[in-house]
Amino acid sequence: MEEKKFDVNSLIGFLLIGAILIWVMYNNQPAEEAANQETTTEEVVSxxxxxxxxxxxxxxxxxxxxxxxxxxxxxxxxxxxxxxxxxxxxxxxxxxxxxxxxxxxxxxxxxxxxxxxxxxxxxxxxxxxxxxxxxxxxxxxxxxxxxxxxxxxxxxxxxxxxxxxxxxxxxxxxxxxxxxxxxxxxxxxxxxxxxxxxxxxxxxxxxxxxxxxxxxxxxxxxxxxxxxxxxxxxxxxxxxxxxxxxxxxxxxxxxxxxxxxxxxxxxxxxxxxxxxxxxxxxxxxxxxxxxxxxxxxxxxxxxxxxxxxxxxxxxxxxxxxxxxxxxxxxxxxxxxxxxxxxxxxxxxxFGWGIFGFINKHVFTPLYDILSSFLPYGIAIIIMTILVRLVLSPVTYKSYLSQAKMKVLRPEITEINEKFKDNAMKRQQETMKLYGKAGVSPMSGCIPALLQLPIFYALFMFFPTAIMLRQKPFLWADDLSSYDVVAELPFKIPFYGDHVSLFPILASVAIFFYMRMTTGQQQMMQQPTQEGMPDMGKLMKMMLYISPLLMLFFFNNYASGLSLYYFISNLITIVIMLVIKNYIIDEDKIHEQIQENKKKPKKEGKFQRKMREMMEQAEEQQKKGKR
CATH class of the missing domain: 2.70.98.90 (Beta-galactosidase; Chain A, domain 5)
Incomplete structure (x- = not known):
């Protein structure tokens, strides 16, 4: 053990440091006027x-x-x-x-x-x-x-x-x-x-x-x-x-x-x-x-x-x-x-018009309540479930319309074959069939349109919800930003230099959802006419393009938004399966349509006007051929 000795050099160093400190303090003391100035604050704010x-x-x-x-x-x-x-x-x-x-x-x-x-x-x-x-x-x-x-x-x-x-x-x-x-x-x-x-x-x-x-x-x-x-x-x-x-x-x-x-x-x-x-x-x-x-x-x-x-x-x-x-x-x-x-x-x-109103007065208060006692990611899932349950009657109406159209499919095919050379007559007979059966081809579109304000409002809600900022869930460390499960050594145009998992899950879910809905729509659609696009091929293209767009577009978006779309599509698939297998009976729908056909149906003003216009057009077409 080394013996401690008095170090003269250390003493000289300490004395020099002390002298320098005294000199600095002396030269930096405040002016006499500033030293005498009194502060007027109750706490130190200087x-x-x-x-x-x-x-x-x-x-x-x-x-x-x-x-x-x-x-x-x-x-x-x-x-x-x-x-x-x-x-x-x-x-x-x-x-x-x-x-x-x-x-x-x-x-x-x-x-x-x-x-x-x-x-x-x-x-x-x-x-x-x-x-x-x-x-x-x-x-x-x-x-x-x-x-x-x-x-x-x-x-x-x-x-x-x-x-x-x-x-x-x-x-x-x-x-x-x-x-x-x-x-x-x-x-x-x-x-x-x-x-x-x-x-x-x-x-x-x-x-x-x-x-x-x-x-x-x-x-x-x-x-x-x-x-x-x-x-x-x-x-x-x-x-x-x-x-x-x-x-x-x-x-x-x-x-x-x-x-x-x-x-x-x-x-x-x-x-x-x-x-x-x-x-x-x-x-x-x-x-x-x-x-x-x-x-x-x-x-x-x-x-x-x-x-x-x-x-x-x-x-x-x-x-x-x-x-x-x-x-x-x-x-x-x-x-x-x-x-x-x-x-x-x-x-x-929040979005303009009705979208901003929904976000400001519905989704923001609702999420504030849910996130006050639930983890932020779980709160998103619960809110998504509540939204889908509220919209389930609309989903039911849409699916019911598709089922009715499916039941009428053989009769529509028969009309198309019978009047394949007369497009105007074919359209008239098809409209008559819809009227007798009590079916409207637009009834499947209206429920979908009613859901658009909800979908767009949520699209604007998640990226602007500050309560999601830096809140983790599962592998995502920030629900207001994109999640990362893998870093790429290169950058892919429009995709980025990372892989986000929530957009992948959302894309898979939307693929299966579109596969179900596309199958129904293909069964409803009329045969392709000459000069018209093949809707079947377009639907098949959208079946693959939509999930791919989702994958690329949402890779750099808030992971909370991708989580919402993933859960929303999963719930929608479950609801559609329940409606199809346990709620809607196609045989009963067919019987109801047949009963509707037997009943005399009063023609509305709009239907009468459409019929008259089509008849006039058909008459002009006949004159043109003479």
Missing amino acids: PASATPEKGTLPLAGVDSVQTDSLALERYKSSLGAFAYGAATGVGEGTTILENEKVKLTISNKGGQVTEAVLKGFRTYDSVPVYLVKDGNARFNLTFATTDNRTLNTEELYFEPVVSSNGANQVLSMRLKAGEDKFLEYRYELKPDEYMVDFAVRSQGLNGVLNGSQPVNLNWDVKGIRHSKSIEYENRYTRLTYNHDGDVSKLGQMGEDSETEEELKWISYRQHFFSTILATSAPFRSATLSSENLVEEESDTAQYTKYYKTAIPLEVQGGELAHNMHWYYGPTDLKVFKQYEDFNFGESIP
Whole structure:
């Protein structure tokens, strides 16, 4: 064992380190004025870095760290009346506003939010979800002064003043033109909320601001990637806005721009998260633009879309006064209900018309209830079973119509043979048969059409349901994204570089479902006429094409959606088998049709009109042959 000895070199090293620390602490102690300043908050809410000493940190337009007096004078001269703020030595620094939901970092430079992080969420690679970071966002006011200067707030330094309003944290960022003359950004963050009250106002600037010209507000954001598939995330990333009570959107892909009036809010949606600028009094007008930044799937791309908004703010009486609100949070209907006055829920892409109504008022509440006590994947299965049970009467009507048509098949074949050279007569006799039997060929199509709103609504529901985000089930680690059971060493066009199992299962299920329904339809269809496409061959082609399209299309879609289609088709197959084998009796259907034929059937107006039209057409055809 080595004997411990006194090490002179270590002692000298410790003494040197101590001397350096003392020297650093002495040279970095705050100015006397800052040391005596009292905080007005009840809890610690302070700038991330202390206000620097005069002339020791860079000011806007001044590059050197130790400001040259001549450069400083030139800088002050360029600011005109706002040189007062530069003279007070306000420089680089940030202030943090923080509650249980969000953490906002506001910079002295520009007085704008430079970081916005959501505390309760992580990205696909376990990084905190940032909506603003690394210069992806820009908030700037451009205004003219009475001495013919044009200034941009993003280049100027605001003085932070932190206070409190009860439990609310308040930050006043002031761009000063004098002790009582300033342009102010006022932020107020309430506990446990994603919304930040935001006001832009001025005081004592009626002789400084050029009232004949509006102040131009520019708000730009590049959407930060949060999901495993940037292409899929980008599909649900969109600029949405409320103008005069109506909600509209810019184009999904490429570039798009609009100039609108009477805007209540503008939402920069990034799939499951949104940054929204709302206003208490509608903006008179705004120019909105969106640029798509995603060309194809990429592992390295960081941004989805580039949003821009330009809003002219009116100067009244030489002063600014506009009350607004920032929302940094999830695109979640439950959260949006806290702000019902703004109707943010309309920014969620539930679908238009009846589809959106079903999603908003049926599927979202239903899934919220089921997932509150069931695992998320099981909740999808239970919801699918409930949907199929509700639709089972429609499925029964459709299958019953097919069974009736099947029973009439021999008689329809006989009519086709008897009048094979007279298409008009063949059609007339076929319609008479349907009328006597009490069968409508359209009765099988109507039930299918009634199911379309449900199918499309669910197609829109699963990709936008934030409650599925990062929720695992079986081999899928995230029901809001695609599942992966195998990685491919190459990329297949339209398919990707991975294999998802849920789409494969859904494709197999839809194959067997279509095989059953195609068999029924082939038995119902009339023989192919000359010049008409062979429907049998088309049905056989669709039997193989549809599952293949499902396989390719859904390989990069949310696994929750593929799980729904897999379970839905399985249940539909079971219901059809039960209806066929235990509910519908074809012999009884045949007897009923024969009874219907014997009964005198009153001809409706529509049927009479159709018969008359066909008879007229047949008469004209006969005349043409003479």
